Amino acid sequence: MNLPAVTYEPVCVRTRSAVLGLLLALLAVPLVPAAPASAHAVLLATTPVRDAVLGSPPSEVVVTFSEPVSPVPGRVQVLGPDGRRVHTGAPSVRGTTMRIPLRVPERPLGTYLVSYRVISADSHPVAGSFTYSAGAPSVSPPRAVDDADPQPAGALVPAAKYAGYLGLVLVVGPTLLAATLWPRRRSRRGVAGTAYAGLALVVAATAATWVGQAADSVGAPVGDLTGADLAAVGDSDVGVVLAVRLAVTAVAATLLPAVVAGRAGRWRRVTLALVGVAGLATWPLAGHPVASPLPPVSVAAAVVHLAAMSLWLGGLLTLVAFLLRGTHERVLARILPAWSRWATLAVGWLVATGVGQAALELGRPGALLGTGYGRLLLGKAALLAVVLAVAAGQRRLVRRGTAAARPRVVARAAGVELVATAVVLALTAVLVQTPPGRTADAEAARAAREGVAQTLTTSLYTLQFDVYPVTLGAPNSLHAYVYTPGGEALPVAEWTVSLALPEAGVEPVTVPVATPEPNHGSAEVRFPVAGRWRIRFTVRVGELDQATVTATVPVG
Structure with a gap:
């Protein structure tokens, strides 16, 4: 999962209406019709x-x-x-x-x-x-009994993910500031209520995700789900992760009051931090990172990315809503530099993990422009460039020690920063529901596979092979399966596969074959030039029993 990688510099606003406007924008985005989420396994x-x-x-x-x-x-x-x-x-x-x-x-x-x-x-x-x-195709092929909507949950799941991110923002940042930088004379009631609202939003979002997962699993609309459908989610890997998230949230709710009130000892604060990390881990464990080429690395990076985002944006909302207005300038002069250092550290981790996650999920540079996932990332990058430019000006004010004394200047900058961040968070909610760029080649392979799947028959066996994506100059996958004339899997003692292009004078080249199963041979093949390539299979199924079959694969 890729969450907003943004840079923070302390800001203040003219009134609390800016905060209300941001929250309304954040909550309204899920109301926009979402594009259907595509399947990520190909x-x-x-x-x-x-x-x-x-x-x-x-x-x-x-x-x-x-x-x-x-x-x-x-x-x-x-x-x-x-x-x-x-x-x-x-x-x-x-x-x-x-x-x-x-x-x-x-x-x-x-x-x-x-x-x-x-x-x-x-x-x-x-x-x-x-x-x-x-034997031969039927005049009227059979039809599937179930023609259910492929996306029966509609926008419920992406909206729930967005709400879950917003809940984390309302919990992490306010709790951290209340426990460390809060002025003694300022009331903690508002920041405590914000943190509790965040926990409630996480619970509601998790419940909605559970319902959406049940609808997508059985292929039925949400209104048609039964108790058994909902219970079945609990037996899945995703259901276990969601159940752990709810349990962790319950534990966090028992530790939060004392921490937010500033009365917690070190062990309680450390325990809450560990519980928080465990809760954050449930998001990547139910998303793209768990299916990436390097799952442990992707999950760890996503946890850090999510924690840094929640700290940055939640801290920003807390400053704007409860501290920047009504706090003495001398107090702000002590709070803002400390917060700026924390935010800068969070920015570094956001950028590092965001770039790493993008590289893993894109798979190749061409996916940045050639896939919907990559184009969404470019949209996020453009908005983040705006935020970074604004933040650079804010940083200069902080270094000069004039940020607390120039509220109007930073208020205008804050408006741009908050609006851009709201849109970035919305793009993130869509991004985690979009097939990663690394799956684009597999999708193309599936589309290009038509016409290169053939069945070849001898008196000894039937051989079925499939070459995809039949791309010129790039690696292509070859899978071949051998069966008896009666249709049963037939173990192969030895495979010999070669490629040739007689029309261009290319002599047969032997291809190394792996055997993942007794009757299954697989290989990586390359076609350096266009033409009608001849693929030749010699299959030995016994001490003396072998036969050769040949097929033609058009390339280019």
Whole structure:
């Protein structure tokens, strides 16, 4: 997850109406219709391959995704040519691969439909379907029984995430300032109420996320959910994380009163800090970081990023709402420099973790302009440039010791800073619901895979292979599966795969093959020039039993 990486410099405003305006802006953003969230796990390969025609029905269907998934109970099915279910038992999942066991129907020839709904590692629902045929395609292929809305929760989940971030802002910053920099003669009632409101908002947002997750999981509108649907979320990885968040919030509520009142001892303050870190960790554990190429690094960076954002923005709201107006100038002259040092430290961590997270989630430089995720990041960067320019002027005032004495100047700057920050936070809520740039290649691979999936048959075996994304000069993935003529998986003793381009005089080049499964061979292939490449498979299935099949892959 990428949260706003911004720079703070102390500000003051003319009246508390600026604060109310900011809070209204923050709360109103979720009312804007949100774009549907796309699934973040991408379908990479299927066995049988999409639209394949087999000699006989297979004994199982294998579906491979770009990241680990969990099947939604009752939402993975295979329909036979007569429209009846042919899957037997629940699908099994190991890592990114889902296997669906099948039975042979009474009338096995015709088209089969595979439909699925799973939850990806970063909590997003993934739904889809494909067909294959045994013997010959049916005149009227079967239809899925369930044609539910792919995004039944609508804007509930992104709105809940936004509300959760706002709750953290209202808890972290006010609590820190109340415990460390609060003037003795100023009332703590307002800052305490702000922190409690933040805790309540976190609880409400977590509950809404739970409901939205249930709706997305079963593919039903929120109004049609049953108690069993809601309870089922508790058995998922996301449900466990949300339950931990609620428990941590309850513990924080018992520690908060004494800390905000300035009466807590060191052990209570340290305990609250540790509880807070545990609570912050529940956000990346239910989002993009847990499915990134480096999950531990991404989760740790996201926790620091989220903590720094909450400290900065929450502290800013606290200063504006409760301290800058009515506090003596000499007191402010002591508070503002200390807060400025803290905020500067937070800014450093925000920038460092934000850049690191962006690099991991984009995957490649081209994704910055070529994906929706990257363009959202550019929008955030443009707004942050405005905030940084304003903050530079504020920093000069702080260094000169004139910030507390020039409220009108910093008030105008504060308005720009607060409005820009509100929009940045809104973009963040959308960003965490957007497929990361690193999944764009997999999405393109899925789109480009049509036309390069083929089934080749010999008297010894049936071979199905899939090459994607068939890109010139770039690495492409090759997956091949071998079956008996009856459709059962056939272990391979030895693979030999070669590529050639006869029309350009390119002689056969042997490709190294890995064997993740007994009947499954995979390899990375490159096509340096355009043309009709010939791919040749020699498969040995016994001591003396082997056969060769050849296919053509158009490239460029």
